Amino acid sequence: MRNLRGLTVEEVGVLDRERNRFFGRSGDFIFEARQPRKKDSTDHRKVWKKLSPYTKERYRRLYEDPSIYDPKWRCRLPLYRGAIPGFIPLIMVVDDKIVGVADMMFKYGTDYKLHNIADDEVGCSMNLCVLDSLQGMGYGSFYGHISVFIAKHFRADWALGNTPYKKGMYHTRMRTGWEHIGRYRDNALIRLKL
Numbered sequence: 001m002r003n004l005r006g007l008t009v010e011e012v013g014v015l016d017r018e019r020n021r022f023f024g025r026s027g028d029f030i031f032e033a034r035q036p037r038k039k040d041s042t043d044h045r046k047v048w049k050k051l052s053p054y055t056k057e058r059y060r061r062l063y064e065d066p067s068i069y070d071p072k073w074r075c076r077l078p079l080y081r082g083a084i085p086g087f088i089p090l091i092m093v094v095d096d097k098i099v100g101v102a103d104m105m106f107k108y109g110t111d112y113k114l115h116n117i118a119d120d121e122v123g124c125s126m127n128l129c130v131l132d133s134l135q136g137m138g139y140g141s142f143y144g145h146i147s148v149f150i151a152k153h154f155r156a157d158w159a160l161g162n163t164p165y166k167k168g169m170y171h172t173r174m175r176t177g178w179e180h181i182g183r184y185r186d187n188a189l190i191r192l193k194l
Contacts, residue, residue, distance in 0.1 A: 001095075003137045003138060004136065004141070004142045005136075005138035007091070007138060008023055010024055012025075012146050015034075016152065020079055021033075021034040024143070025146050030049050030094075031092065031139075031143065031146065032091075033092060033102065033146045033147070034093065035089060035091075036075045037070075043098050044071035044075055044091060046181070047091075047100075048069075048071050050132070050133075051132060054175070055132055056069075056165075058129065059101070059127055059128070061125075068087070072139065073156055082106075084106050084108060084122055085111070086107075087106070090100075090102040092128075092130070098164075099130060099134055100130035100139060101144070102126070102182070103126075104125065104126050104147070105124070106122055106124050107122070107125070108122060108123070109122075109123060110121075112125065112158075112160060114184055114189055115120075115160045115189060116181060117160075117191070117193050121156065121157040122136070122157045122158060123156060124151035124153065124154070124157045125161075128169075141168060141169070145176075147159070148192065148194070156194055157194060158191050158193060159178075159194055161190040162171060162187050162189055163187055163188055164187055164188070165187070165188050177192060178191065178192045179192065
């Protein structure tokens with residue numbers, strides 16, 4: 001797979017609104033983020049098995065039911081249509097291969113006290129992980145632009161994150177206008193008004 005570090009994201013948008021398929025483009029290069037469907041189940045399981053225990057642990061949300069990470073379950077969820085609260089799993093696809101998995105949770109500010117948003121505002125909490133073999137090659141950063149677009153697409157008021165200070169996503173988010181609002185354990189709490 002190619003190295004995406006330093007690649008400029010020229011355009012983000014929707015490939016297929018009905019199927020929750022989104023994209024980022026740089027020249028002829030297309031990076032797709034989409035909600036997985038039943039036909040993706042086998043490939044999704046293979047990717048999940050390739051992730052190291054450390055990567056899985058970093059990706060998992062601390063206070064959510066672990067069943068939300070089961071690839072079969074994720075691939076059979078109804079297509080997300082913007083409900084609050086709501087959850088959309090995603091796969092990152094480059095050249096027809098899954099390069100990572102992600103998800104977004106849409107909830108009101110009452111559930112996101114650490115990010116200090118108004119109770120009636122909608123926050124989109126974002127998680128992602130890239131295959132270990134591709135980490136550090138810009139895949140997460142490229143996806144970061146698409147994730148903000150998806151949060152806006154589903155009418156969130158805020159994009160929210162919780163990321164290690166020493167990892168690339170923290171620096172990527174700071175360069176793209178996110179606000180550092182505090183610390184939780186060893187992670188930076190960050191947000192972006194949409």
